[in-house]
Amino acid sequence: MAFSFLALAITGLLILYGKYFAMPLMGGMAYGSFLNVCKNIHNFTGPVFTICILVFFLLFAHKNLPGKGDLEWLMSFGGIFSGKHVPAGFFNMGEKFWFWFGMTFLGLVISAPGFVLDMIVPFMTIEYTRGTMQIANIIHSSAAILMSAMAMGHIYIGTIGMQGSIDGMKTGYVDATWAKEHHELWYDKLNK
Ligand code: HEM
Structure with a gap:
């Protein structure tokens, strides 16, 4: 899902805005051929991304239903201002919002x-x-721009913004200390 999204976001933004920054650098002829490649990558990767969404939905919808700790997480904006970790389940309220x-x-x-x-x-x-x-085209590109903008925050937190989260994404596992620190309610449930 991440790779197909990145391919779509990069090629989509090139289709939309490339003429303003890539065309002057490359020249019209080279840019035409380059954009043709981007367009084909985009057109074929699109359905793959949609299938990823469906699979992801089936895998994780039940874990994104409202649950204990969501309201507290929301009221304190996930602890962003206090700097304290707010206890959360397997997914916190921010992740649930991003999911739905x-x-x-x-x-x-x-x-x-x-x-x-x-x-x-x-x-x-x-x-x-x-x-x-x-x-x-208008519906597609407007929603795509919104999703790409939101994804920047999501990608930042999932990579350099939070230590340990990229390893969880790569391997499917997190260590107990990380789980306790970021998803304490889930950690407690597993411990019981
Ligand atoms: C989050 C993922 C996606 C992003 C960020 C994105 C972004 C964009 C953008 C910005 C454009 C250019 C619109 C324009 O020319 O004004 C575009 C075009 C297009 N997108 Fe996407 N898109 C995404 C997913 C998809 C999916 C899932 C499909 C198909 C199922 C798809 C199929 C297309 C097609 C066919 C075009 C027209 C390309 C052409 O000019 O021939 N895209 N997309």
Whole structure:
């Protein structure tokens, strides 16, 4: 999911804004060929990302339901101002928000018009007129920009912003000290 997202975000932003910064550097001819490669990477990676969203949803939806500690986490903004860790379950409220709004909602709002732009909408007959493509393009790129902006914060916390979290992502495991520090309610539950 992370690799397909990065490929889509980079190629998508190049399709949208590349003419302002990459074209003057490369020249029109080279940029044309380069963008053609970007566009093809984007068009084929899109459906892969949508499948990742569906798989992720099935794997993790039950762990993102509202639970103990969510309200406290929300009221204290995850401890960002106090500098103290707020006890959280397997996912904290911030992660749950990112799951439901960022991945599920924005993922669908990006994917549905993405399939229209790819002209491969399954189970439906669509007339791919200029108007339909324009509306799909506007919905797709607006939601994509919002998701990419939010993802920067998410990627920062998941990599250099929080020690140990990238190892959890790479291996699927975290050590007990990390679990106690960041997800104390989950740690206590496992300990019982
Ligand atoms: C989070 C992931 C994604 C981001 C950040 C993203 C971003 C973008 C952006 C900025 C554009 C350019 C819009 C324009 O030309 O004004 C674009 C175009 C497009 N996107 Fe995405 N997109 C994502 C996911 C997807 C998915 C899931 C699909 C397909 C299922 C898809 C299919 C397309 C297609 C077909 C185009 C048109 C490319 C062309 O000009 O031929 N995208 N995307």
